[in-house]
Amino acid sequence: MNGLTQRTTIYLAPELHKALRLKSIETSRSVSEIVNNAILQALAEDADDLAAFKDRAAEPEISFEKALKELRGHGRL
Numbered sequence: 001m002n003g004l005t006q007r008t009t010i011y012l013a014p015e016l017h018k019a020l021r022l023k024s025i026e027t028s029r030s031v032s033e034i035v036n037n038a039i040l041q042a043l044a045e046d047a048d049d050l051a052a053f054k055d056r057a058a059e060p061e062i063s064f065e066k067a068l069k070e071l072r073g074h075g076r077l
Contacts, residue, residue, distance in 0.1 A: 005032075 012020070024031045071077045 010035075 020031050020034060023029075023034055027034070068077065
């Protein structure tokens with residue numbers, strides 16, 4: 001972790017905190033590093049999802065019922 005960090009308080013379920021502490025010991029990483037990496041990964045996934053939505057914005061919409069009907073028509077359901 002770099003020197004530019006912000007201290008914050010989060011509340012974790014006891015079993016989650018225990019799992020994080022154990023992972024920290026097993027991987028020789030701090031709990032903060034593990035949490036920061038998990039948050040970065042989640043935010044990156046969100047960014048990928050938003051990009052995919054933007055890329056597909058021009059595609060025609062299809063109702064759930066129509067999608068099911070097409071799947072049944074092609075013998076996939």
